[in-house]
Amino acid sequence: MLFEITSAALDPQRLIDHVRKDESGAVALFSGVVRNENLGRRVLYLEYDAYPEMAERVMREIAEEAMGRWPITDVAMQHRTGRLKIGETSLVVAVSAPHRKEAFEACHALVDRFKEVVPVWKKEVWEGGEEWIEGEAVRHE
Amino acid sequence: MKAKVRLFARLSELAGTREAEVELGEGLTAGEVYQALCGRYTALSGLKGSIRYAVNGEYAEPGHPVAGGDEVALIPPVSGGADAV
Numbered sequence: 001m002l003f004e005i006t007s008a009a010l011d012p013q014r015l016i017d018h019v020r021k022d023e024s025g026a027v028a029l030f031s032g033v034v035r036n037e038n039l040g041r042r043v044l045y046l047e048y049d050a051y052p053e054m055a056e057r058v059m060r061e062i063a064e065e066a067m068g069r070w071p072i073t074d075v076a077m078q079h080r081t082g083r084l085k086i087g088e089t090s091l092v093v094a095v096s097a098p099h100r101k102e103a104f105e106a107c108h109a110l111v112d113r114f115k116e117v118v119p120v121w122k123k124e125v126w127e128g129g130e131e132w133i134e135g136e137a138v139r140h141e
Numbered sequence: 142m143k144a145k146v147r148l149f150a151r152l153s154e155l156a157g158t159r160e161a162e163v164e165l166g167e168g169l170t171a172g173e174v175y176q177a178l179c180g181r182y183t184a185l186s187g188l189k190g191s192i193r194y195a196v197n198g199e200y201a202e203p204g205h206p207v208a209g210g211d212e213v214a215l216i217p218p219v220s221g222g223a224d225a226v
Contacts, residue, residue: 032223046223049150051214054198079221090223111222119195119214120221121150132151134191134218 002076003059005052005120010078015094019074024096028103030111032091034084041126048081048090051119055079062113070106072097077110079120090122142166142209146178152192152215156182165207171196172203174213191218 002018016027034046063075073096080090093110097103115135123132146161153159156178163169163177171194179186194201195214207213 034223048221049153050221051147051149051195051198051216054195054214057198091221115219115222117200117219118221119149119216119219121217122220122223123150132154132217133220134151135220136218 001060001063001074002078003056003063004078005050005055006078006080007082008080010080010089010092012089012092012094015076015078015092018076019094019096021073021096023098024073025098026100026103027094027096028100028107030091030093030107031089032111034086034088034090036086038124038126041124041129043086044125044127045086046084046090047123047125048079048084049121049123050079050081052081055118055120058118059114062110062117065113066095066106066110069109070097070102072102072106075106075110077114079114079118081120142168144169144174144207144209144211144213146174147212147214149214150217152185152188152217155184158182163213165209169207170203171201171205171207171213174207175203175215178215185215188217192216193218 059077076094078092095103095107142165143162193216
């Protein structure tokens with residue numbers, strides 16, 4: 001397993017190589033890539049902030065959840081911080097499994113779960129403004 | 142007895158800092174640490190409903206007690222990944 005918050009450019013091949021095992025017939029890879037448009041606004045770039053120590057711990061927790069739920073062989077996740085241009089990769093999730101179905105399902109679920117609980121934030125900067133994008137707030141009683 | 146507080150994303154911009162120290166006195170909860178910080182950085186006020194807390198890197202309820210030397214983080218709603226949340 002590999003979990004990393006880094007300001008360096010992400011290398012999806014490194015994660016593929018990391019999770020591939022001799023018993024893995026499938027490696028599913030998700031790359032989150034910075035898009036040029038959101039809500040009708042022309043995005044110039046994104047700026048990512050993170051709580052790295054906690055993010056790496058929470059990534060491990062959600063990977064262990066997935067390992068308990070699907071017969072997968074390994075998981076690796078990386079998220080980049082700092083300023084990212086259009087087309088650059090912000091998130092990579094790689095999952096290996098004996099068969100493709102579990103690899104796809106677990107990879108999909110891990111990306112969804114990542115966006116709910118891993119302490120990483122993005123600021124969108126467009127022509128004439130900027131805003132921290134905030135996900136669903138968790139309500140306290 | 143003091144706790145270290147870490148702020149991120151919008152909260153760090155509102156406060157103008159990424160780190161602060163809070164005097165715990167007789168003892169505070171994570172939510173009370175946030176309230177204490179609001180007195181110092183008024184721009185943080187009114188966000189109680191959207192903030193989650195972490196104590197020593199793990200999510201914690203607002204009522205979680207904070208001990209001297211703990212690290213409390215104020216966690217705004219997360220938004221990792223590239224596409225809309």
